[in-house]
Amino acid sequence: MATLLGVRDVTIAYPTDRGVFTAVEGVSFEVREGEKFVLLGPSGCGKSTLLKAVAGFIRPARGVVELEGRAVSRPGPDRVVVFQEFDQLLPWRTVLGNVAYPLRVARKMPDGAARAEAERFLRMVGLDRFAAAYPHELSGGMKQRVAIARSLALDPRMLLMDEPFASLDALTRRRMQEELLAIWEATRKTILFVTHSIEEAVLLGDRILVLSPGPGRVRALLDNAAAGRRDSEAALGVQRQVQELLA
Amino acid sequence: MSPALRKVAIVAGLLAAWEAWTRLAAVNPLLFPPATQVLAAFGRSLASGEIPGYAGQSLKVLLTGMAIGAGIGLVLSTAAVTTRLGAELLETVTAMFNPLPAIALMPLALLWFGLGTQSLVFVIIHSVLWPMSLNTYTGFVTVPQTLRRVGQNLGLRGWRLVAGILLPAAFPYILSGIKIGWAFAWRTIIAAEMVFGVAGSQGGLGWFIYQNRFEMNTDLVFAGLLTVILIGLLVENLLFRWLERRTVLRWGMSTTH
Numbered sequence: 001m002a003t004l005l006g007v008r009d010v011t012i013a014y015p016t017d018r019g020v021f022t023a024v025e026g027v028s029f030e031v032r033e034g035e036k037f038v039l040l041g042p043s044g045c046g047k048s049t050l051l052k053a054v055a056g057f058i059r060p061a062r063g064v065v066e067l068e069g070r071a072v073s074r075p076g077p078d079r080v081v082v083f084q085e086f087d088q089l090l091p092w093r094t095v096l097g098n099v100a101y102p103l104r105v106a107r108k109m110p111d112g113a114a115r116a117e118a119e120r121f122l123r124m125v126g127l128d129r130f131a132a133a134y135p136h137e138l139s140g141g142m143k144q145r146v147a148i149a150r151s152l153a154l155d156p157r158m159l160l161m162d163e164p165f166a167s168l169d170a171l172t173r174r175r176m177q178e179e180l181l182a183i184w185e186a187t188r189k190t191i192l193f194v195t196h197s198i199e200e201a202v203l204l205g206d207r208i209l210v211l212s213p214g215p216g217r218v219r220a221l222l223d224n225a226a227a228g229r230r231d232s233e234a235a236l237g238v239q240r241q242v243q244e245l246l247a
Numbered sequence: 248m249s250p251a252l253r254k255v256a257i258v259a260g261l262l263a264a265w266e267a268w269t270r271l272a273a274v275n276p277l278l279f280p281p282a283t284q285v286l287a288a289f290g291r292s293l294a295s296g297e298i299p300g301y302a303g304q305s306l307k308v309l310l311t312g313m314a315i316g317a318g319i320g321l322v323l324s325t326a327a328v329t330t331r332l333g334a335e336l337l338e339t340v341t342a343m344f345n346p347l348p349a350i351a352l353m354p355l356a357l358l359w360f361g362l363g364t365q366s367l368v369f370v371i372i373h374s375v376l377w378p379m380s381l382n383t384y385t386g387f388v389t390v391p392q393t394l395r396r397v398g399q400n401l402g403l404r405g406w407r408l409v410a411g412i413l414l415p416a417a418f419p420y421i422l423s424g425i426k427i428g429w430a431f432a433w434r435t436i437i438a439a440e441m442v443f444g445v446a447g448s449q450g451g452l453g454w455f456i457y458q459n460r461f462e463m464n465t466d467l468v469f470a471g472l473l474t475v476i477l478i479g480l481l482v483e484n485l486l487f488r489w490l491e492r493r494t495v496l497r498w499g500m501s502t503t504h
Contacts (some may be wrong), residue, residue: 055400057396057399075399075400075402076400077400077402079400080400081397081400083393083396083397087393087394090397090415091498091499092494102401105403135499136498136499137499
């Protein structure tokens with residue numbers, strides 16, 4: 001499979017009151033077209049920071065991020081982010097408007113076509129009945145579904161998911177994971193997924209990049225044969241393997 | 248009894264006390280006319296179109312000033328949220344001009360624009376510009392970073408990010424800026440009209456009050472004041488409430504409820 005995203009020797013550092021803080025140091029990895037790639041590590045390992053650099057929100061101090069061989073310099077709708085925060089939806093737009101508006105802005109679609117496309121993706125996440133509702137009337141899980149529908153509708157080169165299920169209760173979280181797997185089966189969209197949950201990483205990731213903290217460095221890159229098979233023998237084996245790496 | 252009904256009862260009680268006092272104490276109606284005489288004068292003036300004409304003139308000048316003030320405020324707060332120099336500029340000029348009462352600028356307005364609508368618009372702009380800019384800027388600054396990034400992710404930058412994300416996200420603050428701006432402007436216009444008097448063919452409510460004092464039509468002076476109160480109440484309790492229900496309440500963005 002072709003390489004879609006290249007992260008090459010990336011170091012990310014911030015100035016702080018007590019001098020320069022290095023969040024990520026010398027991290028390299030490649031994400032292939034159509035795979036689910038997980039960045040896994042404890043808090044402080046710089047996994048979210050890396051995702052923000054891929055999204056173009058922050059600039060690495062050293063190294064480059066390349067999408068299809070071209071250096072990423074700013075945010076763009078070819079890399080759409082699903083955030084952890086529920087406030088990522090525009091509160092002044094309806095559920096339908098939240099999916100349709102980005103299509104008008106980023107894909108220059110006329111209003112009618114944008115609405116039709118938005119309805120299609122709301123059906124995909126099972127929220128077409130809530131098209132006229134406002135975000136504050138939805139539960140956390142529903143909000144994250146709208147955010148996923150919005151991202152998919154934009155038809156990006158890849159989906160960047162920054163712990164999108166971390167603020168959900170355990171049951172909703174499991175259901176959302178299953179739905180994401182089903183959506184991926186249907187669309188084969190390349191996904192870069194950040195999580196601190198070993199179980200989630202092993203369920204979702206075709207490959208898992210394990211990061212260690214202080215500053216964030218690559219610990220290991222695992223091929224995960226157990227993806228999509230929750231609670232299987234293979235999954236438990238990979239989970240144990242990751243636990244040993246992080247111990 | 249509901250609170251609204253109680254308030255109506257309070258107003259009725261005050262009117263009755265006013266009526267009783269002026270009648271029983273035989274107060275000179277040229278100084279303090281009875282409530283019924285004021286209400287009758289108010290009714291006549293309303294029916295003849297006199298008060299609506301003056302009030303309309305005041306509102307026209309006020310809305311012109313508020314619109315221009317809001318426009319300048321939007322430019323200032325956009326500059327403030329997009330550049331550091333803009334932020335320092337806004338902070339400095341609002342700190343300087345906010346404490347300056349609009350009325351204090353009237354001699355200068357007279358000097359620069361003469362007796363006329365322009366002078367009135369000028370002082371209205373001054374009275375609304377600073378509170379509205381400051382509120383809009385505060386609104387922009389408090390927009391969650393996630394929302395900002397959602398906009399950037401769509402490729403929005405500069406004024407398109409402001410129009411598409413920041414303005415609607417800051418709307419609760421902008422609306423309260425408009426409310427504060429209105430309250431300042433409405434008080435300022437009435438006072439300013441008394442100084443500037445009539446400009447061209449039609450004067451405003453302030454002029455109406457001032458002129459009737461001159462002619463000793465004290466009941467019409469009271470009727471003018473009553474109009475000032477009524478318009479203030481209508482705008483604040485009907486127009487702004489309606490706007491809030493249509494926007495921040497519907498969006499679940501209210502900062503007060």
